[in-house]
Amino acid sequence: MANSLYLVGDRMRQLGNLKEAYPVLSAALSIQRKVLGEDNPATLYTLKSLGSIYNAEYKWSDAENVFRQLVAAWRQRAGNDDPETLFAIRDLGHALEGQGKWSEAEASYREELVAWRKRAGNSDSEPSTPYIRWEWWFLISRNGRKRK
Numbered sequence: 113m114a115n116s117l118y119l120v121g122d123r124m125r126q127l128g129n130l131k132e133a134y135p136v137l138s139a140a141l142s143i144q145r146k147v148l149g150e151d152n153p154a155t156l157y158t159l160k161s162l163g164s165i166y167n168a169e170y171k172w173s174d175a176e177n178v179f180r181q182l183v184a185a186w187r188q189r190a191g192n193d194d195p196e197t198l199f200a201i202r203d204l205g206h207a208l209e210g211q212g213k214w215s216e217a218e219a220s221y222r223e224e225l226v227a228w229r230k231r232a233g234n235s236d237s238e239p240s241t242p243y244i245r246w247e248w249w250f251l252i253s254r255n256g257r258k259r260k
Contacts, residue, residue: 114143115154122161130165137162151185156196159185163203172210179204193227201227 121136137158144155163178182200190196205220 114140114147117143118154118158118161121158125161125165130168134162134165137165151189153189156182156185156189160200160203163207167203167206167210170210172207175207176204176211179207193231198224198227
């Protein structure tokens with residue numbers, strides 16, 4: 113039941129039906145937390161989808177709270193340099209950037225970039241590395257314009 117709710121809710125989210133997706137994903141998360149536990153990957157993926165809705169609706173503070181939970185959960189479950197942990201760190205950076213928390217967002221992107229490069233043997237061969245570098249550059253350039 114919870115998996116079906118997640119699949120329907122996440123598809124709604126992907127299609128941009130955020131207001132309809134939110135209650136479906138919330139119901140899935142409630143069931144998953146009770147049945148599977150807080151740190152089960154299915155629970156964490158549903159939580160990520162809810163965080164993505166917050167980001168899309170510019171509810172940055174709510175998104176930050178969700179993504180901080182995800183970073184902590186994935187770190188505990190899979191380690192600091194697991195891709196799921198790094199994706200959660202990136203999402204946290206987006207939420208921080210949305211709130212104008214430039215130094216925290218930069219630290220988040222920097223942590224992600226360093227970890228991806230470490231995974232790739234300190235090269236830029238990891239597919240996410242160039243994308244993260246662009247995000248980081250964009251953040252710094254926006255930050256510089258905001259301060260002037």
